[in-house]
Each structure stands twice: as structure tokens, then as C-alpha cells.
Amino acid sequence: MSEILLRTGQLTFAYPERASSLFGRPAMREVVKRVDLAIPRGSVLGLVGESGSGKTTLGRLLVRLLQPTSGGIQFDGIEIGNLSEEKLRPLRARIQMIFQDPQSSLNPRLRLGVTLTRPLQVYGRLKGRQDRRDRAAALLDLVGLPKGFVDRYPHELSGGQRQRAGIARALALEPDFIVADEIVSGLDVSTQAHILLLLRELRARLGLTMVFISHDLSVVRVLCDDVAILQHGELVEYGPVARIFNSPQHPYTRQLLSAIPLPDVEPGWLDDASPIVPSHQQGSAA
Amino acid sequence: MTAVLAVQDLHVAIGPRGKAANVLRGASLEVQAGEVRGLVGESGAGKSMLGRAVLGLLPANAVVQSGTIQFEGRDLLAMPEPERRSLLGRRIALIPQDPMTSLNPVKRVGAQISIMLRHHLALSKREALERATELLTEVAIREPRRVLDLYPHEISGGMRQRVLIAMAFACDPSLVIADEPTTALDVTVQRQVLQLVERLRQRHGAAILFVTHDLGVVAKICRTMTVLHAGRVLEDGETADVLVKPRHPYTRALLAATPRADRPAEALRPVPPALIESLWSEAHRLDRLAVAGPA
Numbered sequence: 001m002s003e004i005l006l007r008t009g010q011l012t013f014a015y016p017e018r019a020s021s022l023f024g025r026p027a028m029r030e031v032v033k034r035v036d037l038a039i040p041r042g043s044v045l046g047l048v049g050e051s052g053s054g055k056t057t058l059g060r061l062l063v064r065l066l067q068p069t070s071g072g073i074q075f076d077g078i079e080i081g082n083l084s085e086e087k088l089r090p091l092r093a094r095i096q097m098i099f100q101d102p103q104s105s106l107n108p109r110l111r112l113g114v115t116l117t118r119p120l121q122v123y124g125r126l127k128g129r130q131d132r133r134d135r136a137a138a139l140l141d142l143v144g145l146p147k148g149f150v151d152r153y154p155h156e157l158s159g160g161q162r163q164r165a166g167i168a169r170a171l172a173l174e175p176d177f178i179v180a181d182e183i184v185s186g187l188d189v190s191t192q193a194h195i196l197l198l199l200r201e202l203r204a205r206l207g208l209t210m211v212f213i214s215h216d217l218s219v220v221r222v223l224c225d226d227v228a229i230l231q232h233g234e235l236v237e238y239g240p241v242a243r244i245f246n247s248p249q250h251p252y253t254r255q256l257l258s259a260i261p262l263p264d265v266e267p268g269w270l271d272d273a274s275p276i277v278p279s280h281q282q283g284s285a286a
Numbered sequence: 287m288t289a290v291l292a293v294q295d296l297h298v299a300i301g302p303r304g305k306a307a308n309v310l311r312g313a314s315l316e317v318q319a320g321e322v323r324g325l326v327g328e329s330g331a332g333k334s335m336l337g338r339a340v341l342g343l344l345p346a347n348a349v350v351q352s353g354t355i356q357f358e359g360r361d362l363l364a365m366p367e368p369e370r371r372s373l374l375g376r377r378i379a380l381i382p383q384d385p386m387t388s389l390n391p392v393k394r395v396g397a398q399i400s401i402m403l404r405h406h407l408a409l410s411k412r413e414a415l416e417r418a419t420e421l422l423t424e425v426a427i428r429e430p431r432r433v434l435d436l437y438p439h440e441i442s443g444g445m446r447q448r449v450l451i452a453m454a455f456a457c458d459p460s461l462v463i464a465d466e467p468t469t470a471l472d473v474t475v476q477r478q479v480l481q482l483v484e485r486l487r488q489r490h491g492a493a494i495l496f497v498t499h500d501l502g503v504v505a506k507i508c509r510t511m512t513v514l515h516a517g518r519v520l521e522d523g524e525t526a527d528v529l530v531k532p533r534h535p536y537t538r539a540l541l542a543a544t545p546r547a548d549r550p551a552e553a554l555r556p557v558p559p560a561l562i563e564s565l566w567s568e569a570h571r572l573d574r575l576a577v578a579g580p581a
Contacts, residue, residue, distance in 0.1 A: 050472040051443070159329070188328040188499055193543035193554060215472055218545040222554050245547065259473040260547045261480075261502030265526045269506045270484045 004074075005041040005177060005209045006062065010034045011071035011081075013057055032058050033233040034071065039226075041176075044203060044210040046220035046241070048256070049230035058230065059179045059213045063097045064088060075177070093123055096170040100182040102162035106154040112136065112165055113150030119172040139168040144198060160191035164198065171202070179211045184219055196222050217260060221245060229253050288359045289316040290461050290493045291340065296353035298335055298517075300345065309335045309348070311517035317461065322487065322494040324508030324525065326501065326540075332517040333497045334383075337463045340495070341380055342370055358460065376406040379459040379492075381483070383466040385446035389438040395449055396434030399456070406457045421452040424489075425482055444475040448482065455486045462487070464496045468503060480507050501544055505529055513537050 012034055016026035031054045039045050049055040060066045062073065064080055072081040080091060096119075099105035106115055113136040120126045120135060137147040143164040154162055163183055170178055180199070184192045200223060202208060214220050220227055220241070227244045229237040229252065237250040248254045261269070296313045299306040309332045317323045327333040338344050340355055342362065355362045357378060362370055382388040390398055399421065400414035409417060415434070422430035425448040438446055447467060454462050464483065468476040484507060487494055496508050504511050504525060511528055513521040513536065521534040532538045545554055 050474065189501075189540060189543045190328060193545070196545070196554065216545075217473075218547040221547055221550070222545045242550070255474060257547060259477045261473075261477070261500070261506045262546060262548055263501040263505045263529055263541060263544055265505050265529060270481050 003040055004038045005076055006037070006039040007074040008035055008037045008062070009072045009074075010036065011058070011061060011073060012069050013054075013061055013066060014069045028069075030069075031233045032061065032068075035230075035233075035235050037228060037235075037238070039209060039211065041209055042203075042207050043225045044208075044212055044223055046217075046224035046227040047211055047213045047230060048215065048217055048220055048227060050215055050256075052232075053230040054233035055213050055215075055230050056181055057233075059097070059181050059211060062211060063095050063179050064092075065097070093119075093173040094176045096173065096175040096178050098166050098170045098178060098180040098183050100185065102159070102166040103154070105166060106162060106169075108154050110153075111150065112140070112152050112154070112157075115154075116140070116150075116165065116169050116172055119169065123173060125173075135172070139172055140165075142171060142202070143168045144194075158191075159187055160194060163187065163191075163195055167195075167198070167202070171206070174206075175208075177209045177211075179213065181213045182215070185214065185216065192219070199223055217245075217256060229256065289356075290319050290321075290358060291315075291317040291495065292354075292356040293336065293340070294354045294356070296336065296339060296355065297351040298332075298339055298344065298348055299351055300335075300348040302347070306349070309517050310339070310353075312353070313514065313517060313519050314353075315512045315519060315522065317493045317495050319460070320487075320491055320493055321510060322484075322496055322508045324504035324511035325495055325497045325514060326499065326504055326511055327514035328499060328540075330516075331514045333499075333514050334465055336514070337380075337465050337495060337497050340461075341374060341378065341463060343380075375402060375459075376457045377459050378461045378463065379454040379457070381447075381451055381454045381462060381464040381467040384470060385443050385450055386470070388450055389446060391438055393437075394434065395436055395438065395441070399434070399449070399453055402453060403456060417456070421456055422449070424455075424486065425449070425452045426478075427452075444471055444479065447471060447475075447479055451479070451482060451486065455490050455492065458490050459492050462492050462494045464494055464498075466498055469498070469500070476503075483507065501529065501541060513540070 011032060012030060013032040014028040014030040017029050018026065035058060037045070047055050047058060057066065061068055068081045072079055075091060075095065078091065080088060113133060116136045116139045117126060117132045126132050133150060136150045140147055140149050145161060145164050157165065166183070184195050187195065196219065203210065212220065212223055224241055226239065227241055228235055229250065231252050237244060237248065237253045244253065248257055293313060293315050296310050297308065298310040299308050301307050313332065313336055315323070325333045325336065335344065339350060340362065350363060357373065396415065396418055399418040403409050403414040403417050418434055419430045422433055427433050427445060427448055433441060468479050471479060480503065498504060508525050510523065511525045512519055513534065515536050521528060521532065521537050528537060532541060
């Protein structure tokens, strides 16, 4: 058991730009650039950046939904960056992801009981029908949903309930490591607070190690031990939550912090000296 | 002095008869000339419905049951349809929530702005183009001529929102309904967009009803605010007073549930079950009754 559960070294991901000519080799566009992370077991890392910063790509690399262009990812001492799908499979049960939009990541045609236990079925860990119902009920209970929801379809749930279901599915295989990608960004403050408190509780109960991807620094402060700030695919600042919030070093971190509208009346916030900079004229974010 | 907008005891129901849900249950509010009023609430509180009712854009299955909506002293609900239509976009404008879907994807930006200018202000093609260029310059878009020739998918989300803001203020409206205009944007872009809205408001002298769930945004741009919950107004007042000394327990709960970047984690307090959750269970209880109902 090493102290660091997940470590990346010079992790880089690039994809080919649209080729300018039919035969020319397409230029590569780096969206994650030489990122070094070390995530201690049982800790939560907040991964923060704006649209297009590469945070989702980095998250997908960590769960190996993408293969790095260069650099490595060590999970519990095993190099998984270039592992074949076959060799990766036993590890996949220990690495899970919670997706941003539970509306589209839950199969609308399946009852929750089936969706939640599908991972168990895939790994052959289900013993018949009754076991499925029991396991599903236990998972629902774990995330604070009524057991009766096993027979519900996703459209019968509210946004917050659906997000809880997404969390339950990620927990089905009792993973060590979870990447949660913007899972509270579409929610109301009160629903959001409930989900954040749930994650905090689950983390303490199950000893989870998590990467929590968000564009919202206030949310990160509630849940995370460390924060990594990403800009244009590069890690610009990385450290403990208290340090980064109390004395941010990088100008970009300071800019992000000052742009958060706190619920305090502050005359002058709108006519701040900082000029209105037109955003990029081209292209929306990835 | 009459208010630009006065909503009185508005009741709106949505859904089939007998099973209709009351989304607004006696909501009242006023917006004075030049005022920016925040309309705050969670999903399902009815805040967007109120904005839509003012614009006459309620969904087809929604009915205004009672109440009045006065715009500059005239009742919008009693007004003949053509007259009301002539106000929309010209005297009452909308900044929509979603910059991704609010522009027509198959029309160039310039064409979308000029069709509106030509309709409301009876400008010639050439004049409309001139005015559209000015408008984009006003919202800090560089190379406005080039942007007018682009399609919505060729510009960023922040820029699309700027285009929509430019269109909202184009005809010097006296009331702008802003429906969560910055929810989809990054914080740094959000700040620029809020600065822009404030600048245009001052220049054009419009009043704004700013619909949002974000108390932070309200604190920065709204002088007054109305808290809506389950279709009713719970609290109403100067933003500075409401945020510092909320009178209603619900407003206090909302504030306590808002995570703050300037405070450590412990500050976040548990809140009563989210409104939307109870609304959903209620809706499904009704559905089940209807299904199980008369055999």
C-alpha cells in the first residue's frame, strides 16, 4: 500500500488538428500538457479550470477512457497509461467515473435497479434476481434515495435524485478511486449542498479517493483537500485548499477567485478597472 | 410615478385540467424605471414562468388564472394581441438563458440582428447593417463586421451571449427581462457579461428584471430583489438589506446553502430538502393516482 494512490508524470494528451491538405501530416494540438499530480489515498483533489482548459480531458485520462499521448499514470503502483484494455479490465472495477449530466448518462429505458447493478453484472458479481434487488436497494440507501426507486425510470426522478443515482452506480463496484466531472454544476444551491454533503459523508464512510472536476472554486472549497488549477492544459497552481484560497500565487488563480460573485453587496465590482476583454473570436470550448 | 412593471397577485397554472399544477400562486412585484431587480428562486419556484408571463411567452398548456401584469400603466393581459406583440422586442426585451440555442443556427449573426432592427425600427437594409455594427461594437466585440458574417457556431459562448445582449438593448427598451443570462458561462466571462449589462443599462436607461438562482450575481448587479418560492413571494426588498438581514427562514436557508470561496468548508450548512424534490414526488403521486384511478 503506497501512500499515493494515483500519480501522473508529465501526462500529455494531444489530438490531431484537421489536416490542411490531404497528405500532409496533421498538426497535433496539445490539450493536456505535462501534468504532474500525486493524489494521496483517501484525499479529494479539486480540478479547476474554465471551458477549454482541458480539465475534462485530464479526468478522462485518469480513468483511462483516453490513452495518453505521452507521460505516465500510476494507479496503486501499476503503470496504466499504456495498459491494454484486457489488462486494464480488472483495474477498471476499482476506478469509476460520475458523469456531468445524469439525464444522458442513465439509460432512459432501464429501471434504476438494473442500471445501478449493471456494473456488478458485467463483473459477474450478481447472484440471481433477489441479489440484484437487494444490492440495488442497498446502493439507493447509501446515497439517500428510497429503496422503492429500484422500479423507477430516470425520467421519474428530479435532477438531484438522478445525480444521486449516478453516484450510486459509480459506487456499485466499491471502487478506490472516483473521478466526478462537474456533477453539481447544473443543480440548484440547495440540491447542490445536499449532494456535496452526501459526497463528504460517503468519502468519510468509504475512504474514497476522488478527483472532483469543477469550474466553481466555491464548491471545491467545500469538498476538497487539494486544488489543481488548469489553464490551457497546463497546471498553473497546485496545492492544499487552505493555501490556494488564502494566498493564491498565480495571477490566473487570483483572477478566477476575484471573478466569483460572493453574495455580498460590493459597489464597484461591476465597474472594476479591469477592462472588458473580448473573448476569443473563434471557436467555442471543447 | 408609475412602475415600469407591476405584477399583481398573479396566478398561473400549467398542465391538463384537473391535474394542473399551480406554478404561480399570487405573485406580486414591481420594477421601477431604471431599477435592476433580482428575481431569485430555485428550479420550480416559478421565476422563469413569471418572466415568461410578462413576455406573453407562457407554454401552450399554461393558463393565467387571475392577476394583472401592468407595463407602463397598461395591462398586458387585457391588451389586444397585435398591440402586445408590437411591444415585444421593442419596449420589452429578453436576454435568454441559453446562448447556444437562442440564435438561429442556419442564419448569420448579422442577418438575425438586422431582421429585428428592420422590423421594429423600419430601417433600410443598409441602415440596419450600420446599426448592427454599432451594436456589436457597444458590446465590446472586435471586428464587428467580420462577426456579422459568421454563423452562431463559429463564435464562443460568451460572444453569443454578447450578441443576444446587443439585440435586447437594440431598440432602447424600457424593460429587459434577463433570464439566467450568465448561468452557462465561466466565472470570468460571467463577470464581463455582467459588467456589460450594467453598462448598457446605464446608457439606454432600461429597467431590468434579472431572473437568477445565484445570490452572488444578485448581490453584484441588482439593487432590489424578490425571493420566490413555490409560486409565492417570500421576501422583497433592497438587496443590501435582504442579504445582510434576511427576514424569511427560506432566504436564510438559501444563503446558508450557498458555498463561498472566501470561507472554509464548515460554513456550509445542511438545508431543508430541496423544493424541486418535493415537487417531483408530488407530481408523480398525482400521476400514479391518475393511472391507478378509475378502473
